[in-house]
Amino acid sequence: MSAKLHDIEVLQAPEPHMHFERPGKTGLVDWLTTVDHKKIGVLYWLAGTFFLLCGGLEALLFRIQLAVPDNDFMGGETFNGMVTMHATTMVFLAIMPMTAGFANFLVPLVIGARDVAFPRLNAWSYWTFLAGALVINASFVFGGAPAAGWTGYAPLTGAQYGGSGIDFWWAGLALLSASSMAASVNFIVTILNMRAPGMTLLRVPVIGWMMLVIQFLLALSFPPVTVGLILLGFDRMFGSNFYNVSMGGDPHLWQHLFWLFGHPEVYVLILPAMGIVSEILPVFSRRPLFGQTAVIFSGIFIGFVGFGVWAHHMFTTGMGPVADAAFAATTAIIAIPTGVKIFNWLGTLWGGKLTFPTPMLFAVAFIPIFTMGGLSGLMHAAAPLDLQQHDSYFVVAHFHYVLVGGALMGLFAGSYFYFPKVTGRMMNDTLGKLHFWLFVAGMNITFFPQHILGNQGMPRRIYTYPADAQWDFYNMLGTVGVVVMTIATLIYVYNVIVSYKKGEIAGRDPWDAATLEWLTDSPPKMQNFDFTPIVLSERPVWDHKYTEGMEIIAPEKAEAFHMPSYSWKPMISSCFVTLLVVGLLLNTFNPGNWLWAISAVAAVGVVGSVYAWVSEPV
Amino acid sequence: MFRNFTNKLSGWLKTAASPRNLALLAPMALALLLSACGGDGHPRDTLNPAGDGAEVSAWFYWLYLILDSVIFAIVVSALVVAIVKFSKKDGDDTLPPQSHGNMKLEVIWTVIPTIIVVILGVITIGGVFKLSEKPAEEQKVIEIDVTGKQWWWEFDYRNEKISTANEMHVEEGTQVALHLTSADVIHAFWVPRISGKRDATPGRSYPLYFKATQAGEFIGQCAELCGASHARMGIKMMVHPVKGPDSYDNWVKSQKTVAAAPQTALQKAGKKVFETKGCASCHTIRGVKELTQRSRTTGPDLTHVGSRTTIAALALTNNVENLAKWVKNPQAVKEAALMTNLNLSDADSKAVAEYLFSLK
Numbered sequence: 001m002s003a004k005l006h007d008i009e010v011l012q013a014p015e016p017h018m019h020f021e022r023p024g025k026t027g028l029v030d031w032l033t034t035v036d037h038k039k040i041g042v043l044y045w046l047a048g049t050f051f052l053l054c055g056g057l058e059a060l061l062f063r064i065q066l067a068v069p070d071n072d073f074m075g076g077e078t079f080n081g082m083v084t085m086h087a088t089t090m091v092f093l094a095i096m097p098m099t100a101g102f103a104n105f106l107v108p109l110v111i112g113a114r115d116v117a118f119p120r121l122n123a124w125s126y127w128t129f130l131a132g133a134l135v136i137n138a139s140f141v142f143g144g145a146p147a148a149g150w151t152g153y154a155p156l157t158g159a160q161y162g163g164s165g166i167d168f169w170w171a172g173l174a175l176l177s178a179s180s181m182a183a184s185v186n187f188i189v190t191i192l193n194m195r196a197p198g199m200t201l202l203r204v205p206v207i208g209w210m211m212l213v214i215q216f217l218l219a220l221s222f223p224p225v226t227v228g229l230i231l232l233g234f235d236r237m238f239g240s241n242f243y244n245v246s247m248g249g250d251p252h253l254w255q256h257l258f259w260l261f262g263h264p265e266v267y268v269l270i271l272p273a274m275g276i277v278s279e280i281l282p283v284f285s286r287r288p289l290f291g292q293t294a295v296i297f298s299g300i301f302i303g304f305v306g307f308g309v310w311a312h313h314m315f316t317t318g319m320g321p322v323a324d325a326a327f328a329a330t331t332a333i334i335a336i337p338t339g340v341k342i343f344n345w346l347g348t349l350w351g352g353k354l355t356f357p358t359p360m361l362f363a364v365a366f367i368p369i370f371t372m373g374g375l376s377g378l379m380h381a382a383a384p385l386d387l388q389q390h391d392s393y394f395v396v397a398h399f400h401y402v403l404v405g406g407a408l409m410g411l412f413a414g415s416y417f418y419f420p421k422v423t424g425r426m427m428n429d430t431l432g433k434l435h436f437w438l439f440v441a442g443m444n445i446t447f448f449p450q451h452i453l454g455n456q457g458m459p460r461r462i463y464t465y466p467a468d469a470q471w472d473f474y475n476m477l478g479t480v481g482v483v484v485m486t487i488a489t490l491i492y493v494y495n496v497i498v499s500y501k502k503g504e505i506a507g508r509d510p511w512d513a514a515t516l517e518w519l520t521d522s523p524p525k526m527q528n529f530d531f532t533p534i535v536l537s538e539r540p541v542w543d544h545k546y547t548e549g550m551e552i553i554a555p556e557k558a559e560a561f562h563m564p565s566y567s568w569k570p571m572i573s574s575c576f577v578t579l580l581v582v583g584l585l586l587n588t589f590n591p592g593n594w595l596w597a598i599s600a601v602a603a604v605g606v607v608g609s610v611y612a613w614v615s616e617p618v
Numbered sequence: 619m620f621r622n623f624t625n626k627l628s629g630w631l632k633t634a635a636s637p638r639n640l641a642l643l644a645p646m647a648l649a650l651l652l653s654a655c656g657g658d659g660h661p662r663d664t665l666n667p668a669g670d671g672a673e674v675s676a677w678f679y680w681l682y683l684i685l686d687s688v689i690f691a692i693v694v695s696a697l698v699v700a701i702v703k704f705s706k707k708d709g710d711d712t713l714p715p716q717s718h719g720n721m722k723l724e725v726i727w728t729v730i731p732t733i734i735v736v737i738l739g740v741i742t743i744g745g746v747f748k749l750s751e752k753p754a755e756e757q758k759v760i761e762i763d764v765t766g767k768q769w770w771w772e773f774d775y776r777n778e779k780i781s782t783a784n785e786m787h788v789e790e791g792t793q794v795a796l797h798l799t800s801a802d803v804i805h806a807f808w809v810p811r812i813s814g815k816r817d818a819t820p821g822r823s824y825p826l827y828f829k830a831t832q833a834g835e836f837i838g839q840c841a842e843l844c845g846a847s848h849a850r851m852g853i854k855m856m857v858h859p860v861k862g863p864d865s866y867d868n869w870v871k872s873q874k875t876v877a878a879a880p881q882t883a884l885q886k887a888g889k890k891v892f893e894t895k896g897c898a899s900c901h902t903i904r905g906v907k908e909l910t911q912r913s914r915t916t917g918p919d920l921t922h923v924g925s926r927t928t929i930a931a932l933a934l935t936n937n938v939e940n941l942a943k944w945v946k947n948p949q950a951v952k953e954a955a956l957m958t959n960l961n962l963s964d965a966d967s968k969a970v971a972e973y974l975f976s977l978k
């Protein structure tokens with residue numbers, strides 16, 4: 001059964017009739033007013049990649065400071081700002097938007113839909129995200145970066161201790177959280193309601209499932225941290241005392257609100273990468289994903305339990321043995337579904353016919369590197385051991401294995417894999433492999449020795465260390481590794497640019513893949529599919545090609561469909577939301593100057609633009 | 619030129635650096651990695667415990683390291699075998715069997731980890747309760763109130779009524795109970811060879827119990843980001859033997875006395891500087907001037923500052939030059955330090971340093 005029965009390239013559709021084309025604009029205006037999920041996906045991905053470079057630059061700078069003991073390349077406050085911005089940028093402005101890029105581009109395609117449920121809300125999410133990103137980074141220009149760590153522990157963020165950077169930080173994060181919550185509702189509705197006929201929930205590809213799980217995580221975990229951020233804003237702007245100890249406030253309140261978000265957030269970052277890997281491994285093993293249902297259910301299970309483990313970040317606060325024991329136990333449970341995923345990936349490779357183009361290299365390397373991060377995470381679950389590892393370089397090593405070796409490498413894999421679908425051209429495989437080997441080497445050179453540094457008692461977030469601490473060798477290695485990773489990433493960016501211009505033409509289905517996105521053109525046309533495919537299995541495109549009687553059949557008569565038209569309203573509305581926040585910031589810096597009036601005007605603008613939005617014909 | 623390079627590179631990547639060839643190197647790399655994770659007699663080695671808390675943590679580390687290594691070895695070997703065995707051969711265009719999974723395997727790799735996790739959970743919970751045990755009432759306990767301050771540590775001995783900074787003195791084998799709090803933001807007390815860390819949180823007091831099992835000096839530092847000079851908030855733990863001239867009891871005796879009177883003219887001048895230039899508004903020297911109230915910016919008790927080996931939370935070794943350097947311009951030594959720069963003249967700083975160093 002090796003020969004293809006049918007070729008995707010020749011699947012002919014009847015000439016569609018009665019369809020309303022989305023009247024598009026061109027050029028820049030097109031990008032500003034688009035409500036097309038594919039274009040919004042590309043915007044997210046580009047912004048994410050841009051901020052990935054920013055976060056990398058920040059890391060490079062503070063790694064220079066740490067390369068040798070007693071260095072004076074930068075001072076403590078600057079260093080703290082760099083560390084805080086590096087983490088905030090990588091988590092919220094690089095990995096999450098790149099993930100959102102994949103979610104936007106792929107979700108409607110893999111479920112056989114023409115767009116997301118609320119296309120204009122989708123655009124609003126993007127513009128609000130971008131505004132939040134700009135507000136956070138504006139701190140560099142106006143009075144210095146936030147320097148309380150990305151975890152922003154109270155009371156270091158309070159008006160008494162934290163500079164103006166904190167204002168930009170909380171306000172920007174509040175915007176990002178509004179963006180994420182809007183997006184999550186959008187995608188939950190899309191995935192649950194807009195699947196093609198025959199696509200039962202268990203036929204939704206793993207990537208679609210993981211995106212669904214993380215939308216629930218976002219929808220449920222962003223509210224607590226948003227409350228936390230707003231309380232912080234009240235403390236800083238109006239002198240309230242939510243976290244002010246001397247007035248009876250409670251700094252641990254912040255930690256609970258933050259980690260109630262922060263831990264599920266870890267899965268928001270890693271589950272999409274797991275979804276991508278679960279798509280890539282079967283394609284280059286030329287067989288179905290082993291235990292697809294088990295992989296999906298373990299993802300759901302991780303999402304659930306992920307809400308019950310947050311206080312494992314707080315073992316050193318002195319919660320008492322009962323809470324410590326409970327959170328240690330729930331955390332260890334997460335190892336089980338994670339293990340199930342890893343073994344199923346191995347099961348997929350086992351007995352396949354493996355080939356190793358760049359996306360497969362990243363996906364395969366993801367397995368051991370992520371496993372490493374998972375296993376050190378299991379160590380942290382043991383509270384008595386975590387008392388040593390918490391806030392040490394061991395933890396730094398752990399979460400970089402998970403987030404760089406895991407999340408980011410998963411996203412790299414996805415970029416190589418889906419690039420042909422997005423642009424219609426292949427990425428250069430040689431450059432891709434060079435990127436891969438350099439990146440894997442660099443990441444291990446940097447982060448593996450950090451386990452040892454942690455065992456040797458090096459705390460995280462210290463801007464310098466004395467020579468007699470004997471941490472210099474591994475720190476120097478760490479800096480060298482970051483240089484290697486930087487070179488690798490620049491090669492990747494170069495590869496994206498040249499491949500976009502000159503890459504080999506891809507065709508619809510360059511990898512001989514299995515899921516619906518490969519059914520349509522590369523890049524897909526505005527309405528995604530000429531006709532809504534009827535789905536008979538969890539591998540509709542594979543079965544179309546290889547299984548007798550399972551072909552996707554074009555209907556004789558074309559169907560009518562309707563695509564929403566472009567709109568300025570989402571962008572205008574998110575501009576007003578941003579202005580509202582900026583007014584509050586200005587007022588904080590120049591109190592008593594009526595600057596809050598800007599916010600008042602902006603609030604009216606928000607209401608007005610939403611009204612205009614609602615009454616706009618689509 | 620470039621084309622040439624990429625061609626060569628892609629050839630090399632296909633053969634020498636193919637996943638298949640590299641996969642064979644994995645076991646070697648694995649052994650190397652694991653051996654690097656062990657203890658190595660480093661000054662702050664968490665795996666070379668000198669306290670009962672650190673012992674418990676280290677025991678858990680070895681337990682988990684062994685377990686993790688076994689699991690990692692299984693995953694990597696399966697991966698290596700899969701890559702070597704199942705890479706597609708050139709010219710082989712047949713499809714592999716299209717199986718969708720195997721229920722038996724799913725059950726196995728769910729149940730076995732579950733059993734492991736349950737066992738680990740029971741052991742871990744045991745460890746948690748062991749570490750939080752309160753010391754028995756009747757035994758001798760050294761009780762110390764620890765206050766984290768930006769960016770130094772204040773140690774108030776509850777029963778002995780002495781106060782020191784950054785250098786904590788305890789007795790080998792004797793139970794210690796720290797009561798941690800903070801005067802400003804959250805800090806964390808961490809001396810890796812003695813015990814795991816515990817936060818010092820403003821407005822709260824949390825205990826940390828430990829016994830040092832070995833005499834000697836142990837270095838640590840604040841482990842929770844607390845502002846600009848978080849990196850310069852060191853801790854030195856001096857563990858005294860029970861007997862001998864260097865005993866803990868002797869140390870307590872010497873610290874209980876009021877400050878020594880100045881002897882030389884320079885020292886006398888230094889005392890004058892201390893009394894007149896505003897130092898006394900932030901520092902206590904028992905026998906000279908005692909503060910009745912403490913605030914966020916109050917500095918260390920200097921009654922026996924000359925007996926310390928370091929000053930400013932391990933930022934400098936303690937000697938006359940460094941003391942003078944510090945009092946002349948604290949911020950030049952430690953970024954944003956909360957001690958006011960009083961613009962002392964060189965002569966004044968020299969004199970006050972001479973005086974302070976005489977306060978053994």
Ligand SMILES: [Cu+2]
Binds near residue numbers: 266310
């Ligand atoms: Cu967590």
Ligand SMILES: [Cu+2]
Binds near residue numbers: 805
């Ligand atoms: Cu600190």
